[in-house]
Amino acid sequence: MPLLQAHEIRRRLTLTSQQRLYIDPLLETTQVGEVSVDLRLGPDFLVSLLTRKPAVELSATRRGVSSYFRATRRDVGQKFILYPGQIVLATSLEYVGLPADVYADIITRSSYSRLGVQLNTMIQPSFRGCIPLELVNHSNNPVELVVGSRVVQARLFSLDKKSPYQGTAVNRKYLGNVRPVVSRAQDDADLATLGKLGG
Amino acid sequence: MRPRVDLHLVANTLRALDDSAYFDERVHKFTRHFIGAIEHVLASPGKYDDAIETNFAYLCRAVQSYLSGSTNNEIPFEVVFCLTDALRRWRLSDAAIVTSLTEDHNFHLKPLDPWKFIETSIADYDAEGFQLPVVMIGVPRIYAHKPIFCVPLFHELGHFVDLKYRVTQVSAILNPTPIAPAGFDDLTYRMEHFADLFGASFVGRSSIAALEAIAPNAPASITHPATAERAALVDAFLAGTAHPTIDLFQNALAALSLPTLTKVFDLVDVAHDFNDVRTFVPSSIEQVYGMYDSAWAYLFNAIDKRLNPWQLSDRRDGIVEALVNDLTEKSIRNFAIREAWHAAASSP
Numbered sequence: 001m002p003l004l005q006a007h008e009i010r011r012r013l014t015l016t017s018q019q020r021l022y023i024d025p026l027l028e029t030t031q032v033g034e035v036s037v038d039l040r041l042g043p044d045f046l047v048s049l050l051t052r053k054p055a056v057e058l059s060a061t062r063r064g065v066s067s068y069f070r071a072t073r074r075d076v077g078q079k080f081i082l083y084p085g086q087i088v089l090a091t092s093l094e095y096v097g098l099p100a101d102v103y104a105d106i107i108t109r110s111s112y113s114r115l116g117v118q119l120n121t122m123i124q125p126s127f128r129g130c131i132p133l134e135l136v137n138h139s140n141n142p143v144e145l146v147v148g149s150r151v152v153q154a155r156l157f158s159l160d161k162k163s164p165y166q167g168t169a170v171n172r173k174y175l176g177n178v179r180p181v182v183s184r185a186q187d188d189a190d191l192a193t194l195g196k197l198g199g
Numbered sequence: 200m201r202p203r204v205d206l207h208l209v210a211n212t213l214r215a216l217d218d219s220a221y222f223d224e225r226v227h228k229f230t231r232h233f234i235g236a237i238e239h240v241l242a243s244p245g246k247y248d249d250a251i252e253t254n255f256a257y258l259c260r261a262v263q264s265y266l267s268g269s270t271n272n273e274i275p276f277e278v279v280f281c282l283t284d285a286l287r288r289w290r291l292s293d294a295a296i297v298t299s300l301t302e303d304h305n306f307h308l309k310p311l312d313p314w315k316f317i318e319t320s321i322a323d324y325d326a327e328g329f330q331l332p333v334v335m336i337g338v339p340r341i342y343a344h345k346p347i348f349c350v351p352l353f354h355e356l357g358h359f360v361d362l363k364y365r366v367t368q369v370s371a372i373l374n375p376t377p378i379a380p381a382g383f384d385d386l387t388y389r390m391e392h393f394a395d396l397f398g399a400s401f402v403g404r405s406s407i408a409a410l411e412a413i414a415p416n417a418p419a420s421i422t423h424p425a426t427a428e429r430a431a432l433v434d435a436f437l438a439g440t441a442h443p444t445i446d447l448f449q450n451a452l453a454a455l456s457l458p459t460l461t462k463v464f465d466l467v468d469v470a471h472d473f474n475d476v477r478t479f480v481p482s483s484i485e486q487v488y489g490m491y492d493s494a495w496a497y498l499f500n501a502i503d504k505r506l507n508p509w510q511l512s513d514r515r516d517g518i519v520e521a522l523v524n525d526l527t528e529k530s531i532r533n534f535a536i537r538e539a540w541h542a543a544a545s546s547p
Contacts, residue, residue, distance in 0.1 A: 024478045025533045027540050073271045075222050076536055077543075093536065095478045095529050128476035130529070148536075175509070176476050176522045178529040 004102065004156040006034050012099065021156070022097030031150065038109065038150040040093035042130055044179040045072050045080060048087045058186040065182045076148040082117060082137040089180035091130035093148055098127045100162035104154040106131055112151050115143045119152055125163040129177040202249075202256035203241065209259040210237040212267075219270040225295045226269055229314075229331045233262060236317050239324045251320045262313050265297040265335045274298055275338055277531040278349045282356055284484055285401055286334070289360050289458060294332040300340040304413075308355040309335035310362055334359050345524045346531060347494050350398070350405045351413075357397025358390065367393050370451035378444055380419065387422040392432055393448055396460050399433045403464055403492030407433040408499075437462070464488035469497055469530075473523060474508040478530040487534050490527060498523040 004012070009032050012021035023037065031038040046069040056068055069089065074080055082088055098104060104123040107113075116139025123131060133152060137143050145151065185191075200208075217230045237259060240247060247255075268274065279296050286294055299309075314331055317324060336355050342348040361367050367389035379388035398406035407430045419425040435442040449459050465485040472479045473494075481487045498520065500506065507514045509522065 022477055024480055025537045025540075027537070071272065073276075074220070075271070076539060078220070095533065097475070097477050148540075175511075176525055178525045178532075 002158050003035055004158060006032055008158075009037060009156060012102075018162075019099045019101065020097070021099060021102065022095075024095045026094065033153070036153040036155050039096075039106070039131060039152050039154055040148050041080075041133070041145055041151045042091040042093040042179075043074050043076060043078075043147050044091060045074070046070070046089040046180045046182060047072060058191060065184075065186065069182055074147045078147050080145045080147060082135055082143045082145055084116075084137050084140055084142065086137060088135045089182065090133040090135055091177070091180050092133060092152070093130075095130055095178065096123075096127065096154075098123060098125055098156075100126045101159045102156050103159065103163075104131075104156050106133070106152050106154050109150060109153050112143075115139060116141075117143055117145075117151070123154070125159060128175055130179070132177070132180060202252040203244070205256040206237050206241055206252075206259060209256075209263050210234055210241070212263050213237075216263075216266050216270065219272075221269055222271055222274065222276060223269075223295050225331055226266065226297060228329060229295065229333065230266055232326055232329045232331075233259070233313070233317075236321055236324050236326070240321060247321065255316065255320065258311060258313055258316055261309060261311060261335070262333075264299045265309070265333070268300040268338070269297040273300055273343070275343045275346070275349060277528050277535070278338075278346050278352055280531065280535045281401070281484075281487060282334075282336075282352060285353065285356055285463075288463065291332070291360065291363060293330075294334050294359075296334045296336065299335065299337045300343055301337045302340060304339050304341075305337070306339065306349075306351040306355055307337040308358045309337065310358070311335060332363075344528060345520075346527050347405070347491065347498055347524050348409070350402045350409045350491055350495065353398035353401045353406055354394045354410075357394030360397060361390055361393050364455055364457060366448065366451050366455065366457070369455060370447045373450050373454060374447040378447070379424070382421075383419065384422050388424055389448075391423050391429065392444055395429050395433050396436050396445065396448065399436055399462075400460050401463050401488045401491075403462075403466075403489070404433065404437060405492040405495035408495060436460070464492065467493050469493045469527075473497055473526050476509055476522065476526070478526055478533060481530065481534050484534070487531055490530060494523060494527040 009021065012019055013023065013026070013032075015021070027040070048069055051068060056065060076093070103125045104127075106119065106121045106123060108117055108119045116137050118136055118138050119133060121132065121134065131152075131154070213230055213234050217227060217234070221227055240252065240255060275298060279298065282296050286292060286296070312332060314333070317326070334356065336352055338349065338352065367386060370389055371386060377385040378392070379385040395407060410426055411430060414426050417423070417426040419428065432442060432444055436445055445460070452459050463485060465483065465488070467479065467481065467486050467489040469479045469490060470493075479490060481490060501519050501523070502516050505514070511518060
């Protein structure tokens with residue numbers, strides 16, 4: 001699984017074939033680094049709330065997961081405060097299309113890791129949409145983020161075989177999302193089986 | 200309730216709203232000045248006629264709902280971005296668009312000018328030179344993030360432009376021969392036709408296709424021409440076919456030294472990009488307008504023919520609708536971001 005380097009990333013950005021890497025908007029060419037692409041913080045947020053419930057439940061009788069979050073929006077250039085211990089669902093500013101032979105690891109840029117903002121997620125080959133960013137501030141201090149700033153980077157890895165995202169038997173949960181969405185863990189089919197085991 | 204009680208309540212709500220964020224800073228100033236005008240009236244019991252206080256309270260309640268729907272969290276940003284450009288093309292850049300998210304399924308324009316009322320009826324309120332015409336438009340809440348379904352807003356904006364410049368009234372003076380059947384309201388017929396043409400000039404046939412979807416086969420009424428008649432006029436306009444009703448509006452616009460009705464949009468085809476679940480990248484605002492028509496045709500073709508170019512294993516109309524509207528919304532949003540970025544990057 002070779003890591004894509006700058007020249008290959010730039011080459012794929014110019015393609016129109018299925019090997020194309022699609023990023024819209026790519027506001028600055030300098031977002032492409034030697035072995036990664038910087039991605040910017042998008043304008044939509046789902047902010048976690050404290051509720052009366054003791055836990056987020058994934059059972060059939062649960063209170064909906066979305067009720068633990070509140071939506072808010074900012075304009076590009078405006079600030080968003082990430083509080084210690086708080087989970088905030090956001091997305092990349094960029095709409096991304098991965099080729100069928102490339103997957104991506106999304107990690108916080110070093111500058112933001114040092115502030116306590118952590119993120120580590122994997123994006124499937126052939127993904128389409130704004131990259132989901134599950135932001136958590138692990139430091140003691142609130143951190144001010146600017147919408148549109150380069151918060152994360154994508155490391156892109158090529159695969160030997162193509163791996164279609166859309167055409168799989170199980171419908172993908174997050175195809176084409178342009179704003180953050182809450183977890184749909186409750187839709188995992190094996191939870192029903194596990195529920196029978198757990199009684 | 201009683202007008203002065205309502206004014207108290209509205210002022211409190213507006214103060215809370217002013218703590219929210221608006222994308223358009225002018226709306227903040229409007230809110231603060233509006234609160235100032237309310238406080239001015241409340242500070243002087245008996246100074247104004249009951250009728251003025253009653254009308255002002257009604258106006259304030261209306262303004263409150265439009266300001267509530269215009270916060271960052273509520274406003275349909277992408278559509279308002281386009282409507283704001285449309286206003287600029289009609290030399291109305293000084294106006295701000297405010298949106299009320301409604302629970303019904305109708306789009307509307309509230310034909311009120313709040314600031315004008317303050318200037319004329321509460322004339323001793325010192326606004327320190329502040330002035331802001333607002334375009335008060337109603338958007339069904341379920342369509343707030345559905346730009347394709349918001350094409351009727353261009354028709355509503357046409358009404359605003361008409362009211363602002365009195366285009367249809369001038370047309371009736373210049374060409375008094377009625378275009379409505381005998382016994383029907385000729386002026387409202389002209390207003391509807393003008394707004395239809397205005398909408399079509401920006402978003403093409405999607406504007407009238409929306410009417411055909413909402414009110415198919417609607418017959419002529421006292422105030423509105425039949426849907427088929429309205430569609431035929433728009434089709435003639437888009438085809439460049441001469442039509443006396445179009446001519447009478449163009450004559451009025453020329454007499455008012457205003458832009459004439461011309462196609463603003465550039466034809467585009469979103470299919471190639473949307474089939475691959477990618478955003479469309481317009482190269483100009485004219486192409487952004489063209490996206491509405493293309494995306495409308497794309498969406499309903501996919502629904503009607505049960506197409507599935509995305510290879511969705513669970514292809515439901517609701518999923519298709521969300522996918523296409525989201526791609527359209529993000530395509531517009533990205534265009535706006537690129538414009539703002541390049542403007543900021545190139546400014547000193």
